[in-house]
Amino acid sequence: MIPVLEKLYREKWSPEAGVGSIIISPTRELAAQLFDVLKVVGKYHCFSPGLLIGGRKEIELEKEKVNNLNILVCTPGRLLQHMDETPNFDCSQLQVEDDFPLLR
Secondary structure (H helix, E strand, C coil): HHHHHHHHHHCCCHHHCCCCEECCCCCCCHHHHHHHHHHHHHHCCCCCCCECCCCCCCCCHHHHEEECCCCEEHHHHHHHHHHHHHHCCCCCCCCCCCCCCCCC
């Protein structure tokens, strides 16, 4: 989480700038844990995080708000669903790159 927040902070990313980072988790439970950590670690920043996981019935609300979120924590299935079904879903401005050579 810290590298994501640091990168967006250095880029002066604002809530209106759109999706700057997508964090993909293999399970809903892990995604929820990551989202909770993101809220705690990033509480002094003005980023707008979002949790996109399957098994929830709020898909229409998510579709309305997804382009106004800066950091998405999601499961692969829900991300693909938004890529397929959400009009104007835009993740072309992603800022976080593979800066972690030790994880390869």
